[in-house]
Amino acid sequence: MVIRALLKRNTYYDSITLMSAIQYVKDTIAVEDAGAVMATEANLALLEQAHLLPADFLAQQENMPAPEDLLIAIRAADESLAQSALACAQQKLAGPGNIVVSGSTTPPATRSLEVALRHAASANLAVISVAGEHAWLEAKQALRHGLHVFLFSNNVPIEQEQRLKVLAASKGLLLMGPDCGTAIINGVGLGFSNVAPRGSIGIVGASGTGMQQLICLIAAAGPGISQAIGTGGCDLTETIDGIMMREGLALLTRDPHTDVIVLVSKLPSKRVANELLAAAAQAAKPVVALFLGITPQEFGTVGDNIRLVKTLTEGAALAVSLAGGDPARVPGKDALLAFQPRLEAERAKLAPSQHFIRALYSGGTLCYEAMLLLGEQVGAIASNIPLRPQWALGALTANEMYRGHTALDLGADEFTRGKPHPMIDPTTRLHYLARAAEDAETAVILLDIVLGYCSHPDPAAVYAPVIKRLRNEAQAAGRSLPVIVSLCGSEGDPQRLSLQRATLEAAGALVFESNEAAALAAASLVSHTNSVSHPKDYAHD
Amino acid sequence: MAVALVALDYSRPIQPVFEQASRTGTVHSVFRKALNIVAGDTMLAVLSSELSRMPNSARLPAIVMHRLYTSLHPGMQVSIGDGKLLIPAIDFTLRLPQEPAWEPRPDVAAHHWHRVSIARHSRLLAQHLAQKARQDGLAPLAAPLLLRRPARETPLAQRALPLLQLLVRACRLEDSAGVEEAARGLVGLGPGLTPSGDDTLAGFVSVMALLSAQLCADALPREHLASIIASTAQPRTTRLSATLLAHAARGELAEHVGTLLTALALPVEESQMLLHAADRVLAYGAYSGGDTLLGMLLGLQALGIENTLHESGEYHGHTGVAQAKYLL
Numbered sequence: 001m002v003i004r005a006l007l008k009r010n011t012y013y014d015s016i017t018l019m020s021a022i023q024y025v026k027d028t029i030a031v032e033d034a035g036a037v038m039a040t041e042a043n044l045a046l047l048e049q050a051h052l053l054p055a056d057f058l059a060q061q062e063n064m065p066a067p068e069d070l071l072i073a074i075r076a077a078d079e080s081l082a083q084s085a086l087a088c089a090q091q092k093l094a095g096p097g098n099i100v101v102s103g104s105t106t107p108p109a110t111r112s113l114e115v116a117l118r119h120a121a122s123a124n125l126a127v128i129s130v131a132g133e134h135a136w137l138e139a140k141q142a143l144r145h146g147l148h149v150f151l152f153s154n155n156v157p158i159e160q161e162q163r164l165k166v167l168a169a170s171k172g173l174l175l176m177g178p179d180c181g182t183a184i185i186n187g188v189g190l191g192f193s194n195v196a197p198r199g200s201i202g203i204v205g206a207s208g209t210g211m212q213q214l215i216c217l218i219a220a221a222g223p224g225i226s227q228a229i230g231t232g233g234c235d236l237t238e239t240i241d242g243i244m245m246r247e248g249l250a251l252l253t254r255d256p257h258t259d260v261i262v263l264v265s266k267l268p269s270k271r272v273a274n275e276l277l278a279a280a281a282q283a284a285k286p287v288v289a290l291f292l293g294i295t296p297q298e299f300g301t302v303g304d305n306i307r308l309v310k311t312l313t314e315g316a317a318l319a320v321s322l323a324g325g326d327p328a329r330v331p332g333k334d335a336l337l338a339f340q341p342r343l344e345a346e347r348a349k350l351a352p353s354q355h356f357i358r359a360l361y362s363g364g365t366l367c368y369e370a371m372l373l374l375g376e377q378v379g380a381i382a383s384n385i386p387l388r389p390q391w392a393l394g395a396l397t398a399n400e401m402y403r404g405h406t407a408l409d410l411g412a413d414e415f416t417r418g419k420p421h422p423m424i425d426p427t428t429r430l431h432y433l434a435r436a437a438e439d440a441e442t443a444v445i446l447l448d449i450v451l452g453y454c455s456h457p458d459p460a461a462v463y464a465p466v467i468k469r470l471r472n473e474a475q476a477a478g479r480s481l482p483v484i485v486s487l488c489g490s491e492g493d494p495q496r497l498s499l500q501r502a503t504l505e506a507a508g509a510l511v512f513e514s515n516e517a518a519a520l521a522a523a524s525l526v527s528h529t530n531s532v533s534h535p536k537d538y539a540h541d
Numbered sequence: 542m543a544v545a546l547v548a549l550d551y552s553r554p555i556q557p558v559f560e561q562a563s564r565t566g567t568v569h570s571v572f573r574k575a576l577n578i579v580a581g582d583t584m585l586a587v588l589s590s591e592l593s594r595m596p597n598s599a600r601l602p603a604i605v606m607h608r609l610y611t612s613l614h615p616g617m618q619v620s621i622g623d624g625k626l627l628i629p630a631i632d633f634t635l636r637l638p639q640e641p642a643w644e645p646r647p648d649v650a651a652h653h654w655h656r657v658s659i660a661r662h663s664r665l666l667a668q669h670l671a672q673k674a675r676q677d678g679l680a681p682l683a684a685p686l687l688l689r690r691p692a693r694e695t696p697l698a699q700r701a702l703p704l705l706q707l708l709v710r711a712c713r714l715e716d717s718a719g720v721e722e723a724a725r726g727l728v729g730l731g732p733g734l735t736p737s738g739d740d741t742l743a744g745f746v747s748v749m750a751l752l753s754a755q756l757c758a759d760a761l762p763r764e765h766l767a768s769i770i771a772s773t774a775q776p777r778t779t780r781l782s783a784t785l786l787a788h789a790a791r792g793e794l795a796e797h798v799g800t801l802l803t804a805l806a807l808p809v810e811e812s813q814m815l816l817h818a819a820d821r822v823l824a825y826g827a828y829s830g831g832d833t834l835l836g837m838l839l840g841l842q843a844l845g846i847e848n849t850l851h852e853s854g855e856y857h858g859h860t861g862v863a864q865a866k867y868l869l
Contacts, residue, residue, distance in 0.1 A: 010615065012572075012734050012779075013734065014734060015732060015733035015735075015827035015829065018732065018733070019828075037732055038778070040729025040736060041729060042726060042727070042730035042738060043731070043736065046696055046700055046731070049700055067777065067779045067780075068780060114602060130591075133824070155820070
């Protein structure tokens with residue numbers, strides 16, 4: 001066993017670089033141990049305790065190491081391995097690390113707003129997707145440069161959001177976000193966006209997948225989208241006061257290409273929603289408003305030009321109708337009738353233990369809408385985004401993943417911290433899907449699959465074989481396992497709606513383009529009546 | 542070509558360094574997003590706007606920092622004073638903006654501090670830290686020190702655990718010699734340019750400096766213990782680390798740490814905001830964030846915060862006395 005070392009006087013690397021270099025050495029060369037520390041008195045003692053102190057090496061030094069020096073120590077079985085490890089560490093640290101490299105002729109990459117503007121001086125919109133703690137500063141700079149901002153970043157404190165939106169409004173600019181998932185501006189999709197024809201329906205939404213569902217249902221019926229302006233999910237809170245929805249509403253009111261305006265938000269402050277409706281009443285255009293979590297009846301009298309709806313499907317159908325299209329072409333609850341024989345057959349095959357819906361959503365708004373509809377049919381729904389505090393899923397035991405009827409928003413922060421969103425990477429949801437299928441109490445699994453740019457390039461190729469296998473396994477265990485898919489996408493999307501649908505249906509899934517229809521289909525499998533309710537039973541107004 | 546810039550913002554403690562008569566210094570270290578400059582006993586940080594504000598920082602747009610990164614070397618001569626920082630080798634001048642300085646000492650008097658809610662926050666943060674901290678550095682010691690759970694035994698943990706226990710105990714008893722002994726062992730200990738022990742001490746002294754007057758169970762403020770720790774550190778660790786510890790002992794904190802500290806005053810119902818602030822701290826550096834948070838929680842423990850829950854009958858799992866025995 002030998003201990004060898006390298007001393008780099010007055011040398012500073014940040015801790016991440018040092019940690020990576022040492023880990024690389026440990027992974028690459030069969031050393032017994034390795035360390036890289038600033039040569040403080042305490043660290044020399046620590047190296048001694050870890051049997052890593054290079055005593056002979058230190059004794060040979062003319063001047064003892066000081067706290068400003070970096071000491072790399074290697075313990076290995078023989079001289080050759082130790083020297084290889086030191087060389088490896090040196091090589092790793094000499095790479096593109098943090099010590100200044102002089103004489104670089106590489107032109108700077110476009111890593112800042114200033115450089116990007118030099119490359120595209122006519123740009124008037126900045127898309128910002130950086131870590132939340134830095135996002136506000138980048139957004140502020142963009143606004144100061146007179147740019148509209150699409151702020152994809154999440155985890156931006158609400159007080160910073162408020163200041164940014166006040167600044168944007170004072171400059172007549174849009175601050176879409178933070179945590180803005182989607183927008184279509186002048187025909188260009190931003191973030192998670194679907195391909196839809198240009199048309200006369202404009203949307204302002206504090207709800208990413210809610211907007212995507214509206215866009216896709218409207219596109220399926222023929223009419224198109226003039227603009228879809230995202231505001232970020234917190235816009236209609238008391239703190240933000242709907243600043244961006246007001247701006248978006250005003251923009252669409254003035255926009256000559258927009259004939260019908262749709263406002264959508266989940267869980268708004270009722271006061272803010274009321275004020276927005278008052279502002280919308282001044283628009284000389286029809287306005288369809290959907291505030292998930294507040295029923296239309298709770299608003300009382302609204303302006304003559306305003307129509308309140310309760311679901312995304314209703315909103316899309318009404319907007320299509322107001323724009324001169326055929327609302328019957330919006331994929332909606334009529335699909336329930338077509339699926340009724342299949343649903344009844346699935347229900348008949350359920351084992352006595354199968355009582356519960358397990359909804360695994362990637363879209364927060366779609367999940368919330370489903371819970372509102374399911375809650376009316378089956379009662380309490382446990383969730384990480386519960387409709388009522390007492391329905392919060394809370395801490396689960398190691399063997400427990402679901403509790404009664406359960407709906408999970410797997411795109412929520414607690415599931416996506418350090419991981420890709422489930423619309424991009426299905427790994428997390430596949431895990432939950434398998435556990436739901438194993439659970440003998442699961443009566444039906446409800447999934448959303450959202451297509452479009454930025455989403456997984458071929459989700460059906462991932463989910464279809466899994467659905468098929470899980471259904472077969474359930475059947476072998478004497479159970480039926482209905483899987484209902486709420487498929488949100490358009491024919492123009494890169495994944496192609498019809499291809500995705502066909503693949504999923506071939507695997508045995510029941511596929512609905514309307515999230516409302518999908519939720520009601522799931523409810524019909526566990527509700528106490530023996531037949532699927534006719535769609536009219538779910539009429540809201 | 543000469544480049545003359547005005548910083549985007551700057552912290553209050555560096556203002557006098559710019560205003561005094563010009564003196565020479567050197568470039569201490571250069572990173573992609575940070576440049577450290579030493580002038581006399583002062584260390585000044587020039588940061589990219591992508592980073593949080595530090596108590597000794599001025600910030601520049603990211604693109605400017607990139608240019609500096611590719612053209613500077615440690616050891617280059619600088620002059621600072623008479624209203625500017627000058628780096629002659631690259632003909633670069635930096636001035637401070639007209640806007641008021643950023644104040645790195647949180648205004649703790651503007652908040653209401655309730656021991657019970659801070660105790661609940663503290664318990665929540667301890668669990669959060671134990672769950673999210675990396676397995677290196679000192680943060681894993683949150684398990685044995687704060688939650689009475691075992692931690693992986695490493696040479697660093699074995700060395701630091703008794704020292705951290707001593708630090709808390711000595712601080713509780715106002716034992717200056719004990720505090721100095723603990724600090725002497727912890728300073729410069731562990732990985733990183735700001736070694737883990739220093740980051741933990743920085744979190745600890747920030748609580749002593751800012752909250753001891755508000756929260757001490759025995760009504761004896763312990764700000765002076767913070768300065769003992771900082772002066773113990775000064776010759777024993779890296780210059781950067783000693784500088785930041787000295788600032789922390791004066792209650793001058795990095796922006797993300799100050800935000801977390803003041804978030805402790807939030808009502809219990811707003812714990813999500815507290816956890817959000819904690820996540821920002823945890824995201825800082827490879828180990829620094831977790832180490833700093835551990836230090837803050839130990840600081841609260843030294844002020845007797847956990848006993849508040851015991852006294853109010855909320856402590857679950859084991860008694861406050863048992864907890865105190867374990868800790869001490």
